[in-house]
Amino acid sequence: MPSIKxxxxxxxxxxxxxxxxxxxxMIGNDGLSSAVVKETDLALNAxxxxxxxxxxxxxxxxxxxxxxxxxxxxxAPIQHIGKLLVLWRPQAEKEKAPKExxxxxxxxxxxxxxxxxxxxxxxxxxxxxxxxxxxxAGGQIKRAKPKIKSIKKASQA
Numbered sequence: 001m002p003s004i005k006x007x008x009x010x011x012x013x014x015x016x017x018x019x020x021x022x023x024x025x026m027i028g029n030d031g032l033s034s035a036v037v038k039e040t041d042l043a044l045n046a047x048x049x050x051x052x053x054x055x056x057x058x059x060x061x062x063x064x065x066x067x068x069x070x071x072x073x074x075x076a077p078i079q080h081i082g083k084l085l086v087l088w089r090p091q092a093e094k095e096k097a098p099k100e101x102x103x104x105x106x107x108x109x110x111x112x113x114x115x116x117x118x119x120x121x122x123x124x125x126x127x128x129x130x131x132x133x134x135x136x137a138g139g140q141i142k143r144a145k146p147k148i149k150s151i152k153k154a155s156q157a
Contacts, residue, residue: 004090005076014088018078021050024047026052026055040087044087055083062085069087073089074089075088113125127141
């Protein structure tokens with residue numbers, strides 16, 4: 001599979017995004033093994049844009065590893081600076097789970113009221129909140145204010 005070709009502007013954008021990333025794959029003295037390729041593939045699937053640190057000192061070997069990873073994983077080579085390599089591959093769109101509709105009607109909450117004195121247990125209350133009510137941070141129930149109709153709409157109805 002050929003690697004992805006990017007324009008210089010796209011490559012510049014990805015370099016800027018990768019600046020603050022930490023390396024997620026480390027390639028040791030053994031070089032490019034099947035385990036390294038597998039981990040890099042998993043990281044690309046999870047993150048899309050990754051940094052790889054190569055521990056070897058040979059620049060030619062790092063360049064060969066960089067191009068080989070890009071070719072094998074169908075990724076775009078973004079940057080090779082020192083011992084860091086940056087690869088990018090577009091992530092597949094994740095399907096969102098369908099939102100479950102919350103059934104209408106009253107909901108029940110547990111409200112803990114802590115004592116002002118530190119050594120006592122908090123008091124627990126069960127509170128039922130109706131559809132037109134909400135529970136505040138202090139454990140109070142607030143009713144929704146009635147909707148104000150305009151004078152024009154009231155006269156037309």
